[in-house]
Amino acid sequence: MKQSTLIWIVIVVLSGGFLAWRTAQTGMGRAYVEAETVIAESGETWTIEKTADAKNARSFNPTTESEAIVKLSWPRTIGVWCAAALTIAIFSFLWGDNPFYKLAEAIFVGVSAAYAMVVGFWTMIVNKLFLHLFPQFVVDNILPNLKGADGSYPDVKYLYLVPLVLGVMLLMRLAPQGGWISRWPLAFFIGATAGLRLVHYFQADFVSQIQATIIPLVVLTEQTTMENVSASIRNITLVVGVMTSLVYFFFSWEHVGVVHRISRVGIWVLMITFGASFGYTVMGRVALLAQRLEFLFDDWLWIIDPASRRLIGG
Amino acid sequence: MKRTIPLIIASVTGFVLVGTFFIPYTRDWGDEVLEWFNILAAIAFILGGGNLMKLSLQKISYKRPGWGYAAVTIIAFIATLVIGLGKFGVAPVKEYPTYSLAGPYDEQGSGFWWIFEYVYYPLAATMFSLLAFFIASAAFRAFRAKNVEATILLSTAFIVLLGRTYAGVFLTSWLPDDNVLRLDNMTEWIMNNMNTAGMRAITIGIALGIMSTSLKVLLGVDRSYIGTDDG
Known part of the structure; x- marks a missing residue:
């Protein structure tokens, strides 16, 4: 057995032993939540969970007025261990490139791409594009608070067909043929950026900086x-x-x-x-x-x- | 058509937006176009995700080195996407209990929140914190007080670094609070005066650069964004 392998085995066994001992001694890595019951006007009930301090789990009192209960949360406890493992995996790069780092890196790439997509979908595509083009569908399914007191829906804005069409053209980039069509929305992107930045930078970074120096x-x-x-x-x-x-x-x-x-x-x-x-x-x-x-x-x-x-x- | 129309679109869009700034009646157009721009940016993320899938699947199907990690990337990508778009674990809104999709997608306790809190954030923060080691290591190897300029840079960095730590503040704590030789006061003075002056000159330079680049794009002098192929 190579000396470095032996060293790694000793480190992993000692770390594992320490973690097992500490978990048994202190219950480390646990996450607690405060469960609160929500009662809707229609009578339906469900619970929502908010992060709570571990010390409050000991002063648990089911007769409290708020009916709030502090309890151990398994999903969040698993989350803490998962986050710790990923943190250590990234730190392991300081030792050198290794499979744990590569694994964490692969997860990071996948999660961050999907994260940006999800945020963009809910904040821009649904809340702006779909809301302006299909207000009835969006209000009836996702944004009920935008329904007027008299049951009316926001007006349709046909001008938003422009970004929709440009967006579809942009996705043509992935098609085996006709990728050149994506140049049109790209040109809009570049033109809009240049137009907006030209004025913005002139005002905020050029004129105002000179003004602040006088x-x-x-x-x-x-x-x-x-x-x-x-x-x-x-x-x-x-x-x-x-x-x-x-x-x-x-x-x-x-x-x-x-x-x-x-x-x-x-x-x-x-x-x-x-x-x-x-x-x-x-x-x-x-x-x-x-x-x-x-x-x-x-x-x-x-x-x-x-x-x-x-x-x-x- | 493949090259001329994009040039016209970029030029017209850009000049119209510049023009709206000077006509009060059309100032709202800029905000509207900015919203379109943000929508397109969100759609571009879909393009990015699609591209990531395409490349990762190619890597797996050709069994290129590291294809196993590409599989992990795809699993992480799809899992996050499904959980986020499906709003898994999002509690209903009190006022609208029958609308299952009405709650915020990033609500505390939801699946997407869990991914952000326990996967995305720890990974991103640790990745950036690694830079502390690499910057320190690079600085140790590269920083040498060879001439006046390098000495000034080195001394300033040293003062600012020390002035922002407890140890640095403690070293000169015997001086009166308003003494400029105290490390924390020196740091503050450097950041507020010398740093501001240098950054201001750099900012003016950047603004000039961006304005000239924008003009080159709008006038069709810079056409690099169209690409060279006909595909």
């Missing part, structure tokens, strides 16, 4: 002298920083002499920006990493309990 270099307000000096330094830094950086981006003049010196200051400002953005990005990723570790140690292993959600465990 500020007084010497601030004289009724505040203290120190505050005025501080505000002046801030404004000068901002204006000089923007101007020198823009000079660096301006290639119509050769960067020699004065222009070279100004653009060099611009490079320094940009380097500070890149450094700050790098630090900010790293911290964002580290926060995400901390969140995942918190999930593993708090929700799954019950080793820590920062929000005091359990009486047992850590």
Whole structure:
């Protein structure tokens, strides 16, 4: 047996043993829900479940006024274990490419493609396209709240036939013949994006950014002298920083002499920006990493309990 | 017809939308077209899903390396799709108990919510959190204070990183609260002033780039989106 295989077997056996021991000791990885009975006006009843803290399961009292019951939820408990397994599978890539990572990656690809499709279907295709073209069908089956008090339905908007037709043409891309038809909706896509972005970026990113840079270099307000000096330094830094950086981006003049010196200051400002953005990005990723570790140690292993959600465990 | 009509569609759509901005009466057109645009984007997701299925099925049928993972992708894809479109586990709405599809598709406790909460989110968040390791590793290998520019970048990154941790704040906690040499204050000053100035210049540059690219598309100078084949 190879040494690495032996090491892996030992790690898996020890981890399994630890998990089994901890599950038996603390009941780790369990998820609890608060079951609430809903009574409709017509008299029909059903229950809805909301996430609850484990500690409340111990203070279970069936005579409470709200008739709310905190109980163990098997689907969510399985979910916690599933999420933990997938998290560890992704983290295993740090060791190197392996079947567990590839499996998690394959699941991620499938789920994210379907997730985007489902969200798009319910929010745009049903709520916007079908609602405008087939209002009676949509209101009678999916969106009953849009029915008027007098039983009327929203008006049909025939203009929405345009995106429907373009959408069908877009799907022609999958057909073995006539894929070129999908260029028409694609052209609409590109044209609309270009038209909307042209104006939007001109307004929001070009004009307004220049406008925000036209500020007084010497601030004289009724505040203290120190505050005025501080505000002046801030404004000068901002204006000089923007101007020198823009000079660096301006290639119509050769960067020699004065222009070279100004653009060099611009490079320094940009380097500070890149450094700050790098630090900010790293911290964002580290926060995400901390969140995942918190999930593993708090929700799954019950080793820590920062929000005091359990009486047992850590 | 295969190449000219798409050019005309893109040009007319784009210029009409630019024109609506200058005519108050037609300003709503932009919102309407934006809605069409979003509908088409949702339909494009169907195209994406179909394409994923097509490629994965091809991989399985030709038994290409990794076809087993393609099968897993298809199973995950179909399961999520069926559960999400069928609104499995979605409770009825109190006011309309007889409408089985009236509840929100992502309601807490529903099947689709379960997939998001216990599969999609953990996978996406962990995948992105891995970048923390790779960025750190890349930075360790690439960051060298060889010249003034690199030194400035390195020092700024170091200050911002330290200034956003408890350890960094603790290191200079002996200084008065409003002292600019405190790491948290330095970080704040860099982010609010120097970073804003640099980002503003970059944003102006990006805006100019997008405007010129958009104009090239609308005027038919850039035709790369049509492709080159006749298929």
